[in-house]
Amino acid sequence: MNEFVPTPPPEVRIDSALVTTLLQEQHPDLADLALGDRHEGWDNVTWRLGDDLAVRMPRRAIASTLVATELAWLPRVGRDWPFRAPLAVRIGDPSDRYPWHWSVVPWIDGHLAFDEPLSALGAHDLGLALAALHQPAPADAPINPFRSSPLSERLDRARARIDALASQQATHPAPNGAVLDVDAAEALIRRGVRGTRPERVCAHLDLHGENVITASGRLSGIIDWGDAGAGDRATDLGQAYVLLGPTLWRVMLEAYGGVNRATRERAKAEAVAYAVTLATMTDGPYAACGWDALVSLGVAVPAA
Secondary structure (H helix, E strand, C coil), rough: CCCCEEECCCCCCCHHHHHHHHHHHHHHHHHHCCCCEEEEEECCCEECCCCEEEEEEEEEEHHHHCCHHHHHHHHHHHCCCCCCCCCCCEEEEECCCCCCCCEEEEEECCCCCCCCCCCCCHHHHHHHHHHHCCCCCCCCCCCCCCCCCHHHHCCHHHHHHHHHHCCCCCCCCCCCEECHHHHHHHHHHHHEEECCCCCCEEEECCCCCCEEEECCEEEEECCCCCCCCCEEEHHHHHHHHHCCCHHHHHHHHHCCCCCCCHHHHHHHHHHCCCHHHHHECCCCCCHHHHHHHHHHHCEEEECC
């Protein structure tokens, strides 16, 4: 099975002319603001708008289905968070020029954590942020089809990616030269899937370094909430391990308020699954981050 995944191509052309036209037609009071930097991710294109805003637009149909999370649910649960998130201030409707809902959101100034990592103070900030986020999920919270379920129900996918990394390292070598220890990876995952079904809380579920914004090492904000919904707190905590590494992860957990042994084991298992997911991505800094985490988790052997 080939699990290696490139960035999907856009399904629509999103250029400055389109953005300007949509603003003129639907939010004319914002149309005179200057368009700034353009940022293109897997699912969305974001244009800075003036000094304080941004226009966020899905670039493919599957991403448009995630917009409901950001537009409808996020404002309900995120108004009092002690960190910045892009809660929509305006909503754009589909039209003959563009087929999906889009939004105007606050601009969160700073740098991608992939480019400027969190410091110890930033890891502390992230712990406080996740503690505020991880409140019991309401009954109508979104369910992410891939990440809301416990890892025990996602084992086949994780094992497929582990096998793909191991079998295809000759053609897709690790950026850090490491070699995956399949038995160690699967053992760490097995330890984390034991026990009772965890409580479902509000969770981000995709905390990689392009979704965490930093400023001088501190947490500036958390973006891209399309995958968010009800989930195990250990999913976010494990992803935070991949983002931070073991030393800063301990700082983050202390600020979070600590976790019990079962949650820590689930988080380590989630970290393996998420690191493997990033390691199978062929574009950008994802693979390097994933492989570094696999080494720090002790499930990949560093290069000699």
